[in-house]
Amino acid sequence: MTAILMLLVALLEPFVFDGAAEDVDSQPASEPLRANWGGFGKQGNPVAEYFWAIDKKLKGGKVETVQPYTSVKLVTNAEARIELEPGKQYYVSVKAVLKSGFQEARANGIRIEKESGAPPAAASDRRA
Secondary structure, three states: OOHHHHHHHHHHOOEEEEOOOOOEOEEEOOOOEEEEEEOOOEOOEOEEEEEEEEEEEOHHHOEEEEEEEEEEEOOOEEEEOOOOOOOOEEEEEEEEEEOOOEEEEEOOOEEEEOOOOOOOOEOOOOOO
């Protein structure tokens, strides 16, 4: 996705990207799981606090919560130094508590690789 399209997505709706900056499709198991987000809240209804969670997809489509929703105050990025299982898909979700109500968004997922020397693969679809 181009930078202009990423900006438009960010302006229109909340988003969550896997990775420290741009969205990535995969990462080595030896690296911390990182995510960043934006687009939450609107003028007159600002964000009061963000919470993020991590789920792992299991066989048969079942989902296991690896990290329950945890507050990061008003920070729009986070990393978790957790044991990541190679070959599994992980999903980051973010809840924003607003002055009135809340919003949620989920990343498109990140696959964990065994190799630690390969750079992260760029995501083809960055929308949550």
